[in-house]
Amino acid sequence: MSNIFQDIKDRIDLKDLVRYYGLNVDRGGFACCPFHNERNPSFKVYEDHYHCFGCGAHGDHTDFVEKLYGVSNIEAAKKISHDFGLGLCDGEIAIPAKRKKLRPPKDEGFELWVKESVPLLIEYKKLLQYWGKIYDPRSPIDKVDERYIESVHNRGYAEYFLDQLLYGTENEKRAMYETDRDYPLTVKIRLDSLDTVCRNACKSKAI
Ligand SMILES: [Zn+2]
The missing domain is CATH 3.90.580.10 (Zinc finger, CHC2-type domain)
Known part of the structure; x- marks a missing residue:
């Protein structure tokens, strides 16, 4: 039976x-x-x-x-x-x-998401680090550059997100996927809004 x-x-x-x-x-x-x-x-x-x-x-x-x-x-x-x-x-x-042995169903959407998110976050993180340095307001009289503000506001989260995807456990990665799946897309839209010179600025200089 x-x-x-x-x-x-x-x-x-x-x-x-x-x-x-x-x-x-x-x-x-x-x-x-x-x-x-x-x-x-x-x-x-x-x-x-x-x-x-x-x-x-x-x-x-x-x-x-x-x-x-x-x-x-x-x-x-x-x-x-x-x-x-x-x-x-x-x-x-x-x-x-x-009957046959079955593999657990692979979640291809999730894996693709991780793969595509990592390079975006790496680029954005580098850019934010760069902006944090070059737009650091020297004098309080100067108007603070908005890229500096963006760096201050977003760097921590971008770094945290990237760390989770690179070094997190499977569960931690999935937690990011579940809680803030659209963040890498937001990053992509931001990067795409920048011109090439701006995007490449940090690559040519040692940080
Ligand atoms: Zn136990």
Whole structure:
């Protein structure tokens, strides 16, 4: 008899599953436990179960999602089926002959977004650093150049955003994507509004 819990185990690697739900699993199969606070990974992912040597959390595919989302076991199974496109919900049973290991669905929009955002932010950050230096008001009587103000206002956030995309964990990158997806576009519009001389000014000089 086919059952949804076994189908899930048969069709998804547990490592892929926990990665999909945000864990960074290292080569040894260890990750930081999502069920207790820790800095050093003690959450071990085996082929058919996980075990945390820190807090004792232990279970299989559906147990993981059940605990992570605080839902019932069957709701967890349905969620996994839905998220991985297994089509096991609502009484549908997959045909055993067609079983195969599935990769988690790749979020191409997100990956493309990261790839396109990084060079824009690198350019904008350099430009803001440059403006911060050359338009630094020497005398309080001088009218402050608007590019200096832009530098002061925007530099911190641009640097933070870029750092997250370059050095952040998968979760941190996704958090930027979820909270401020349009920021790189705003940067692009700003860069496009500048003339070439202005855009290239900082490149020719050592900063
Ligand atoms: Zn734990």
